[in-house]
Amino acid sequence: MKIAVMGAGAVGCYYGAMLALAGHEVVLIGRAGFAAEVTRNGLVLEKNGERLVARVAARCDPAAVAGAGLVMVCVKSGDTEDAGRQIAPHLAPGCTVLSLQNGVSNAETLAAILGRPVLPVVVYVASRMTDAGVVRHEGRGDLELAGDGSTDVASLLNAAGVETRVSSDVMASLWAKLVVNCAINPLSAMTGLPYGKMAEQDGMPELMQDIVREALTVARAEGVSVSSSVFETVRTIPVTMAGQHSSTAQDLARGRPTEIDFLNGEIVKRAEEHGLDVPLNRAMTLLVKSAERKRAEDGQTSIEERG
Template structure:
C-alpha cells in the first residue's frame, strides 16, 4: 500500500521504517524542505524516502498523521487539496480534541484514531531508536472508518501488536487519564516519570485521578478508581527512567500538548459542570511557563 507519514518525528519515523521494511511505499511530509529524507531505525540499513511530494501524497491509500496535537489541524489544512477522498486518515498522537475539526476538514474520508504505547527516541533527525515495544489500538470515528478494520492486519504485520477497538474513545480516555497524571507534574517539577512514585507526589496524583474519574463517568467511559490508580502507578514504575513528552517540551521551550490533555479534560468537565480545580491549577501552571518565554 501507499502510506504518507505526516510528521515524521520519533513515532512517525518508527512507523515509516516499519512499514517500509514490510514492503509498503512510504512518502513523508515534514517541515524539512529537502525533497528526500533519510531514516535509520536501530541498526537497520538507512532508508531514503520522498519528502513533501504532492503526487505521492495524492496516491496515498493511508495518511498516518503523527504530528503533535497542537499542529494537527494547521498541518492538514495545507494538504486538503492533495489528499484523495478515498484515503484513510489515521490520527496518532497524545491527547484528544482533534478528531472533530479534522472530520469537518475531510468529511468524505474514512477517519481512524489510534493510540500506541511503543517507545521511540530520535538521538538525531536521521536516526530513530525503538526504545520499547508496545501495542497500538485503532478505531473508527466516522461511518466510513468502520469499514476499514482491515487496516489492522496491514499495520500489525509491520509493527505488532495492533488491535481494533470497537470503542476507541475508551482507549483514548484511558491514555488521556495517564497523561493527565504524569505529564503536567513531570513538566512543572522538571523530573522523570519515576520521581512521581515518591511519597511527596502521592497526594497530587490522587487529586488528579479523583477529578479525571468523575469526568470519565460523566462521559459514560467505564473506569474504576482503584484500577486506574494502579495502572498509573504501574506506568510510572515501568517508565521510571523516561521523561514525559510534556517535560521535554517545557524543558526545550516548545509548545506542549497541554490544551489537548489537561485542557481537553477541563473542557469536558465544564460541559458537565464538574469542578476540576486541581487539574485547572496544573493547566494554569504550564500555560504560565509557556507564556513566560
C-alpha cells in the same frame, strides 16, 4: 502500498520506519532540515540493540500525501486543524486516514475538515528522536483502533510487525490514556524529573491519584466508562518507565509548544461544560502554560541580547 506520515516526529518516524522496513512505500512529511537529512542518509531506527536504516521519502510539502492509500496523521494536537487543511486537497478518494495523536477529539476534528471518516488510534509507544533522522524505540509500540476499514488496517500493520488490535470501545481507551497522561505528563514537566524519580517525591503518588479522580469524574459526565485500572497504570508507569521523561517535559526542554491544552486543558474545558470543578487539572494546565511562556520569553531575550 504508499503510506504517508503527516508529522515526522518520534511517533510518526517509528511507525514509518517499521512500515518501510516491511516493504511499503513510505513518505514522511516534516521540517525541511529533517527531510534533507533523511534524504541523504535514510531514516535510522534504533531498536533492540540494532541500528536499522529504512529507505523512505522525506518531504516538507503536505502535497506528498497524494496517491497514498493510507495517511497517518501524527502532528501535535495543536496543529491538527492546519494539518487537515494542508492535506485535504491532495488525498486520494479511497485513502484511509488515521489519527495517531494524544487527546480525545483529534479524529473528529480531522473528519470535519477532510469531509471523510478518520480512524482514531490509541498509541502505546515510547520513542524519541535522538538526532535528525534518528528515532530510538524505548518501549511497547502497539496500537488500538476502530472504525470502518480498521480490520484491513490492523492486518497491514500486524504484518509489518506493529501489534495492532481492533477495539470495541476505542473512546474508552483514548480517555484512559488521556487520564493517565494528565496524571504524569505535567508533573514530569514541572519537576524536570523522569517518572521514577518524580514518583519518589513525598506526596506525589497521592497527587497523581487525585488528578486521576478528577479526570474520571469528567469522563463519566461525558458518558465514557473508563476502567479503574488507570489507577494501577499510574502507579506502575514510574516503575516500568522509570527513566522516561514525558512528552510535555521534552517539549518544554526544547522550547516547543506543549499539548497541555489537549491533556489537562481538555479536562478543564469539558468540566466547565458540565459544571464540574477540577482544581488540580486547572493548576497543572496553568503551571505548564506559564512555563511555556517563560521559555518563550527567555528565548526571545536571548535572541535580542545577541543582537
